[in-house]
Amino acid sequence: MIATESLSKRFPRVTALDRLSLDIGPGVTGLVGANGAGKSTMIKILLGLSPATEGSARVLGLDVRTHGPEIRERVGYMPEHDCLPPDVSATEFVVHMARMSGLPATAARERTADTLRHVGLYEERYRPMGGYSTGMKQRVKLAQALVHDPKLVLLDEPTNGLDPVGRDEMLGLIRRVWTDFGISVLVTSHLLGELERTCDHVVVIDGGKLLRSSSTSDFTRTTTTLAVEVTDSDSHPDGTGALRAALAAAGVTIHAGVEDGLPGAGHILLLEAAGEETYDLVRDTVAGLGLGLVRMEQRRHHIAEVFKAKDQEEVPAR
Numbered sequence: 001m002i003a004t005e006s007l008s009k010r011f012p013r014v015t016a017l018d019r020l021s022l023d024i025g026p027g028v029t030g031l032v033g034a035n036g037a038g039k040s041t042m043i044k045i046l047l048g049l050s051p052a053t054e055g056s057a058r059v060l061g062l063d064v065r066t067h068g069p070e071i072r073e074r075v076g077y078m079p080e081h082d083c084l085p086p087d088v089s090a091t092e093f094v095v096h097m098a099r100m101s102g103l104p105a106t107a108a109r110e111r112t113a114d115t116l117r118h119v120g121l122y123e124e125r126y127r128p129m130g131g132y133s134t135g136m137k138q139r140v141k142l143a144q145a146l147v148h149d150p151k152l153v154l155l156d157e158p159t160n161g162l163d164p165v166g167r168d169e170m171l172g173l174i175r176r177v178w179t180d181f182g183i184s185v186l187v188t189s190h191l192l193g194e195l196e197r198t199c200d201h202v203v204v205i206d207g208g209k210l211l212r213s214s215s216t217s218d219f220t221r222t223t224t225t226l227a228v229e230v231t232d233s234d235s236h237p238d239g240t241g242a243l244r245a246a247l248a249a250a251g252v253t254i255h256a257g258v259e260d261g262l263p264g265a266g267h268i269l270l271l272e273a274a275g276e277e278t279y280d281l282v283r284d285t286v287a288g289l290g291l292g293l294v295r296m297e298q299r300r301h302h303i304a305e306v307f308k309a310k311d312q313e314e315v316p317a318r
């Protein structure tokens with residue numbers, strides 16, 4: 001879908017993109033980076049709106065330097081900032097955008113109605129957009145990016161300014177752009193965590209440089225850490241302590257887990273699972289001690305933890 005080769009963009013005082021090489025396939029891809037990392041610059045280059053200083057980029061196989069108009073015909077774009085005229089309705093605006101991208105009048109009206117319904121705008125679509133909430137405006141911006149049935153959409157910070165519920169709804173809509181319509185998505189965010197559920201692939205950039213590009217499942221791979229919680233009993237008033245001692249004696253590695261220090265963390269035992277037999281051993285040991293097993297589950301890493309761990313590694317030893 002998108003391929004860049006040593007792509008750089010230098011402004012007089014800042015290097016916004018620094019020799020970035022990427023290969024992004026179909027599906028939902030997140031482009032993550034702090035404010036100023038170079039995300040918007042990247043999108044403008046991919047749309048053929050801003051020339052790169054060095055390197056090359058292709059979108060849907062088309063060279064951004066020479067095929068900007070063709071790319072913009074086939075790709076939808078949701079800009080970061082508010083760009084909606086306040087005096088027109090969502091319907092009027094999206095029909096206009098559909099006509100601009102070449103759809104005949106009837107098709108433009110039909111596609112507009114379908115797309116606005118898809119993003120969850122119903123009666124309000126006939127009212128002037130000046131009175132819309134941020135969430136409604138973001139939905140109109142998404143609709144105008146989808147109305148001409150592109151192969152790919154580039155969404156610049158679509159959850160900006162939304163409250164947690166609005167954010168979740170927007171992320172759900174974005175996911176469905178791919179699952180329901182087969183339109184690939186490149187979505188930017190400065191929040192790593194929110195892309196975890198939405199994206200198949202995550203690209204992280206920092207100061208214009210590529211930090212990491214991998215599938216979300218690699219980021220959040222299932223670890224072999226088991227979290228075990230047990231009840232206390234009359235003979236073992238500290239059930240967790242008794243289980244810890246018994247499992248350690250049986251040769252199980254017990255972790256000082258990420259949850260240490262959190263309220264209630266003392267009651268959760270994190271241990272290394274060597275395979276199926278560890279589950280059996282835990283179950284039998286809990287039963288042998290006469291404790292109740294509250295839960296036993298495999299732990300997954302969250303993307304943010306991967307970076308937290310990395311930051312910790314980078315703290316110089318004293």
Ligand SMILES: Nc1ncnc2c1ncn2[C@@H]1O[C@H](COP(=O)(O)OP(=O)(O)OP(=O)(O)O)[C@@H](O)[C@H]1O
Pocket residue numbers: 011012014015016033034035036037038039040041042157
């Ligand atoms: N036209 C420009 N002239 C000079 N510097 C620019 C220009 N556009 C962007 N920059 C700089 O390039 C860097 C990357 O900006 P960019 O807007 O791509 O970041 P971003 O990751 O999209 O962040 P944000 O989410 O805050 O927009 C920043 O340091 C920015 O100040």
